[in-house]
Amino acid sequence: MLTTVSNKTSELQGKLITFMEEYIYPNEELYEKQLNAMESRWNIPPIMEELKERAKEHGLWNLFNREEGYGTTLSNYDYAHLCEIMGRSLIAPEVFNCNAPDTGNMEVLMKYGTDEQKEKWLNPLLDGSIRSCFTMTEPDVASSDATNIQSHIVREGDEYVINAKKWWSSGAMDPRCDIAIFMGKTDPHGPRHEQQSMVLVPMDTPGVEIKRHLPVFGYDHAPHGHAEIHFNDVRVPVSNLIYKEGKGFEIAQSRLGPGRIHHCMRAIGAAERAIELLCRRAAEREAFGTPLAEKGVIREIVAESRMEIDQARLLTLHAAQKMDQEGAKAARKEIAMIKVIAPRISLNVIDRAIQVFGGAGVTEDFPLAAHWANARTLRIVDGPDQVHLRDIGKLEFKKYL
Incomplete structure (x- = not known):
C-alpha cells in the first residue's frame, strides 16, 4: 500500500497542524467557558463561529469532499490523514465543517440529491450556515440491522406522511439543525433491501417533536447533542424523496x-x-x-x-x-x-x-x-x-x- 500522500495533501497537513496549534488547542478551554456562561448550553459559543471564519480564510474548509464541483477534492486515503489531525480535538471537526453527521448528509445530497434539494439544503450545509441530523436508529428494534426499521413513509397524493420514533439523532439538539435525512419504509412487503427510502424532513415541519436529549456517559455534547425524535403524521412533499423509492x-x-x-x-x-x-x-x-x-x-x-x-x-x-x-x-x-x-x-x-x-x-x-x-x-x-x-x-x- 501507499505510505505517502500527494503534495496537495502534504500542504494541507502542514496548514492544519499549524492551525490546530495556533487556534484550536488554545481555545478549547474558552469554548467550554463560553458554553457554560451562556443562557442555555444549546446556544453556540461565539468562539466557534470565529474559528470557522478563520478556517475558511486559511483554505481549511469542507476538506472531506470527494465529489467534483464542490471545492477541495480529496480521496478517502488523502482525507484520512487530515481527519486524524482533526480527531485530536473534539471541537475541531466542526471548525473545518467536517463534523458528523453533516459530512455524510452532504455526501448523500452531492451524490443523490436533485438540483432543488442541493440548492435548498446542500449549499447552506457546505457554507456552514445550517446543521443537519440523520434519523435512522430506532429505540424499539435492533438498528444494527437497518432492514429492521419500522418507520412508516406512506404516500398520499403529492405528499409523504411519516410516523416514527427515532433516537440517537446526533446534532438534532443544535439550534442550527434545520434538516433531517429520514430513513423509513415505503414498501414494507418488498424485497428486504428495497423496502426503505430516504426523505428530507425540515425540522420545523409540524409533527416533528424532539422528545428528549440523550447524554453519553453523562456528557451532553452541547450544543450538538443527541436526541430522541418522534414524527407524528409529518407531511412533506414527494419532491423531498432522495433518489428513488426503495433505495434507502x-x-x-x-x-x-x-x-x-x-x-x-x-x-x-x-x-x-x-x-x-x-x-x-x-x-x-x-x-x-x-x-x-x-x-x-x-x-x-x-x-x-x-x-x-x-x-x-x-x-x-x-x-x-x-x-x-x-x-x-x-x-x-x-x-x-x-x-x-x-x-x-x-x-x-x-x-x-x-x-x-x-x-x-x-x-x-x-x-x-x-x-x-x-x-x-x-x-x-x-x-x-x-x-x-x-x-x-x-x-x-x-x-x-
Missing part, C-alpha cells in the same frame, strides 16, 4: 463506508493526543524518587501504545486506499476490521494515559475522559463490534469454502 438501504451503505474511515482516523488522532499527553505528564511528574518517564512500566505502556496506534493507522489507510481503488464493496472486510480495531486501540491508549494522570485523568481539566467516552461510543456507532466481527469471519471463510 443502498444510500445508507454508500454513506457509511467513508464515514467509518472518518470515525476511525479521528479515533487514532485522539489516541495520538493521549500518548502525547501521557509522555509529557510522565516527564514532569515524580514518584518514589524518580520521574515517571524513567520507570520501566511507563516505558512499556508507551511502547504498547505506539505499536497499537501505528498498526491501527496502517490498517485504516489500507482500507481507505482499497475503497478508493476498488470501491466500498470490495473493501467491505477491511472497513469492518478497522471499525473494530480503531476504537479498541484508541480506548486502550486513552485508558493508559488516564492511569498515568491519576485523578486528574478523569476530570474535565484534561481532554482524556471526554475522548474516552467518545471512543467508547464508537464501538456501537455505525454497527456494533459483533456485527463487524460476524462479517469479517463470514468473508474470511469465503476464501476457503
